[in-house]
């Protein structure tokens with residue numbers, strides 16, 4: 283989509299943002315008032331939680347760890363680190379809950395940061411509409427609308443209103459070993475005067491390339507803001523940058539609590555700062571004064587004395603807060619690279635500007651999410667792949683109108699090759715496994731690096747697989763076998779029990795051959811099928827998830843169940859080819875897919891995919907199985 287002026291663009295975005303807000307609010311209201319059925323089924327609610335532990339975080343927030351009774355595992359849910367939530371009293375759902383943010387997750391516990399103590403025994407968590415983020419995005423867009431000078435030039439370049447401009451490329455001494463297309467992308471991005479894009483198809487080292495770009499920019503003396511839409515993607519970047527640049531700082535909640543990441547978080551750095559001991563001492567003193575003041579006293583003088591103590595305690599608290607703020611600002615000042623999600627804590631970063639903003643996974647960002655980060659420098663580099671998952675949009679109407687198109691996709695479509703460089707060597711898939719995706723999505727430009735090109739299951743230590751020269755690439759067709767899809771009881775999601783039986787058989791075969799459970803991914807497009815499979819295959823280490831859970835990840839073996847099988851050829855959101863592209867490109871050595879060619883084959887994309895399996899791999903039918911009544 284193209285807009286003729288900044289005003290028309292921002293007016294459209296304000297409208298879509300409002301529609302999205304309305305869709306989120308409606309969804310939460312429906313969830314909270316729905317009676318009967320299992321409220322956890324949506325993945326947006328967890329019920330029957332108890333307080334397991336608590337502590338105090340920065341700026342006096344409470345960090346509450348919540349879990350099920352007897353340490354039961356939490357249900358499959360979409361409450362990720364950084365998600366806004368509401369905690370409510372399970373028995374008083376009509377009362378307004380306490381708002382907060384998820385700050386950590388384990389299989390059995392979920393930690394949330396809140397400013398108020400929730401007063402209840404049985405707690406419920408609901409994913410909440412993200413009003414705060416929306417307000418920040420709307421405010422950033424309002425600013426972007428009225429900027430001038432170099433910022434206006436960048437804005438207009440990001441809107442595609444003028445061609446991107448570049449300096450002459452300069453020679454670069456790379457710190458990592460990069461292939462030719464990666465080197466070219468770094469030189470290109472370093473030469474950008476306003477905007478440049480690094481297009482990274484699956485496994486091509488997009489994050490590796492963006493990391494090199496950041497390291498090079500820092501060597502040139504630049505201050506860099508490194509962002510991504512999700513906490514996990516920010517952590518990925520941070521993990522790569524940290525070994526090269528000690529002064530990299532992570533703000534916000536890290537989703538992965540790795541030791542090497544923790545030492546870069548603002549919380550840890552503040553804690554390690556010498557000044558923090560003094561702040562804590564002052565806070566202790568303030569607390570003592572408060573305690574003294576709250577002791578009962580009858581004398582008249584006592585009353586005045588008490589209010590003096592309160593006033594002094596308040597003064598000390600303010601002093602401590604100021605000192606803490608000063609420490610934080612010093613830490614921010616000394617960082618060469620600051621890593622954060624696109625939802626920027628404006629209070630923390632103030633009007634700090636950078637020489638370069640880098641946004642990884644930029645194709646998972648909506649347009650309004652771009653502007654908080656983009657306005658903080660005159661140069662922006664976006665990295666991503668518009669042929670993989672687009673941003674999530676709830677409002678069906680906004681989606682239909684085009685809200686699901688990320689800024690990166692829009693720019694690539696509008697400006698073409700002038701604005702991006704594509705990485706073309708991939709390090710994940712065996713060459714044959716890669717071919718379909720390369721031909722269909724990437725103009726046949728991908729090649730497999732020698733380290734990956736010949737990867738086979740038989741080469742894995744301890745695995746007893748046929749010593750075939752080919753990787754495993756199989757499509758199992760259920761056409762005519764009546765392995766029909768069904769609607770999950772009390773739900774809207776689809777599942778296919780017979781395909782689930784087949785998946786179980788495949789997993790058992792791979793395990794028997796010596797493949798470790800954590801080397802296998804089972805991918806299903808529908809949450810109901812994921813739930814069914816998780817019940818049937820409770821194997822430690824085996825990951826069963828929807829496509830979204832696997833974006834950016836890889837496994838030795840991937841099993842995909844496509845679920846849809848009906849007489850009308852309806853394929854629902856399988857029609858989004860990019861979703862299937864992600865699923866197909868996670869495997870390094872073995873890929874087995876099950877689906878119904880009669881249902882899928884009417885779609886030209888799946889017709890080509892089936893052809894690929896016939897040519898490159900094996901095309902089998904479930905009629906071959908010893909008994910299809912297993």
Ligand SMILES: Nc1ncnc2c1ncn2[C@@H]1O[C@H](COP(=O)(O)OP(=O)(O)OP(=O)(O)O)[C@@H](O)[C@H]1O
Nearest residue numbers: 459460461482484485486487488489490709834835
């Ligand atoms: N030039 C290179 N030489 C050797 N290995 C490389 C090179 N570039 C990337 N890799 C390897 O390829 C793998 C993928 O790299 P990276 O995670 O940077 O890719 P990505 O494109 O961000 O991945 P995704 O497909 O998940 O978005 C990593 O294991 C990385 O070490």
